[in-house]
Amino acid sequence: MKRLALKTLTALLLSSASVSAFADVTLLNVSYDVMRDFYKDYNPAFQKYWKAKDGETVTLQQSHGGSSKQAMSVVNGLQADVITMNQAPDINILAERGALVPKDWAKRLANNSVPFTSATVILVRKGNPKAIRDWKDLARPGVQAIIANPKTSGNGRYAYLGAYGWALKQPGGNDASAKAFVGKVFGNVPVLDTGGRAATTTFMQRQIGDALVTFENEAEMIAREFGRGSFEIVYPTLTVAAENPVAVVDKVVDKKGTRKQAEAYLAYLWSSEGQTLAAQNYLRPQNPQVLAKFAGQFPPVRTFTVEKVFGSWDGAMKTHFADGGVFDQIYTKK
């Protein structure tokens, strides 16, 4: 608690201290950890676009951290103009606590306010020595899978939901069989790292496990960091689409008078330039033309959204990841 409060305080101090006196308008984008690279490319592009369109100089500030912690900082008063997360519940919380955004925030932008997605994929060692082709192979005895902790990481949650959803859609699949299946998969997980990046370290640096379940765009980061020849990507026959929703924080922009700029900042994510930058960062763009242009790096994959298979994100969170939920039962009811 104390540590968290301290962090928030430092974040506040830092963000208020670095406000440039020269800019006309300053926007703060509160985001999660691995979006750093994308917004590093996107922010200058938006600045240029806005300068040409409106003549106004916008200063953009970024705050990155664990997604739920970031969302909670905004609830607790971090003055974010926009919030860009990797799962809907982290924006829903702004509606629930403090009514910072309306309940139907997702309806305000195209594609349910999701400008780009990623797919949850399986990474295997070079040459695929354990012949892992699909989710079912992760449940095989003798296979070790590295998955981030679904309790503490969005990446882990998507991995879990991907495996569960796949099992549900198999012939004769139902909740009981899916539950048994994810139980077997997590029985093969030797280390539950707290975040997606930590899981990557365990798999690549420590060389533990035969497979790593993570986002497609994280796989690209690994390729840049560790070399393309060090692993292979396996696309499951059916997987979950990791959606990255964005929203303007109404309460903050109305107070600061930055609504116009904040809305333009998010809308520009759907422009062909925004979509191209996303694709260059290995995030699957929503725009079909841009997607077609980058078809080489995005092999077709059958995906489902969390809403489609689990009804709603909040429902999935409650059923699967709350204390005593299905994920806990994997470990406690053996």
Place this chain on the structure above:
Amino acid sequence: MTFLAKRYSVLPGFGVSLGYAIFWLGLIVLLPLAALILKSSELGWGPFWETVSAPRVVASLQLSFGTAALAALINCVMGFLVAWVLVRYRFPGKRFVDALVDLPFALPTAVAGIALTTIYAPNGWLGQYLEPLGLKVAFTPTGIVIALIFVSLPFVVRTVQPVLEDLEGELEEAATCLGADRWQIFRRVIFPATLPALMTGSAMAFARATGEFGSVIFIAGNIPLVSEIAPLIIISKLEQYDYLGATAVAVVMLMLSFSVLFAINLLQWWTSRRHGMK
């Protein structure tokens, strides 16, 4: 309760300095703790008990306190040895070794955790030799104990060291004159004098180790019921926006730590009386 009676001290400024000291302690220590307990009381007794008696929470508390106790015990022995060597012997590079002791204090705990994991992971420097022997260190409770030993070592050394230094040589000379052998001198003269400091140091090491997060999280493996520490339970509750549940677990940790520290203080009081000191 004699200290409450008004007594005149030759040193002026008692009232003012006491006031400031209590204000400071209240602001820095008591205020956050009071906020914690207040927040957890919003939960109500039933849900509170339900939260802290869940199997995962109980297992994590057992793990955190068990590994912390083991680490404190090991540091009690090894820390005493280190302090002894640093006080009683002269050797080249002594100052360097002395400075080395403080390193766990200075190092960010996450760095320590990553370094330890790199060494003890199955493909690490030491791990690759331990693995064939069937000794798994990283991603098991053993790894947790090692990380805790690392972070809590300075507490024992730094509390025992000054006491050993102040020990008067005459005491040992007198004991020799009275016919004591070396072992007797150690057991009957040196050890009782350092015991209170040793206990304080170990208690501090224990308290530090129970709440340790940064260094442990990388080496633990974090498997529920096996290697999931209590601070991780708190973090994962925060991730689910379950702030009340998180404070409930924190309050239980606080109570447990406090009772252990209290028991050690009692024990210390009892031993110092038994040995007729003060």
